Amino acid sequence: MIEVDNLQFVSAAVWLGESYRVLGNDGASHQWWEEACVRSQELRMFNPVIADYWLGRALEGLGDVVGAIKVYRNALSQQLLYPARGEVEVALKRLKALLRKD
Template sequence: MKAFNPVAADYWLGIALVGLGDKLGVIQAYQSALIQQLLYPARGEVEKNLQRLKGKKGNGYRG
């Protein structure tokens, strides 16, 4: 899937890594999806989750 649609592959990889608890992997996959121009509404969800993962809201990550 990555060769066909790398944006979607990174987005779904991020979602899978959330379930596995791989915080660093989620950050990397989501950042890659954003760099490749992930579209809304998924983009808004990813941006919000990245803020939580990076601790900018102070609440920690909740998925």
């Protein structure tokens, strides 16, 4: 059950990071995204593609555009399935556009 527990924790940490960002609490938001990064690494041994998906979400939340692109690409190369695949493809386009602007 470790895999299920880690998956639930990582997804919850990402959602908490996003929720606190919307509420304007950048400190709490950052803390939850950092926690999601750590926990996604623990998930990697059981499900690497899902670990990369959630790690990408957390890195994107932290503003690490290059890191998010890297793990999102890795997730796509590991046969990430629908609906997450579509989300990642859209995120990659958005993040690449951000890099071009800079």
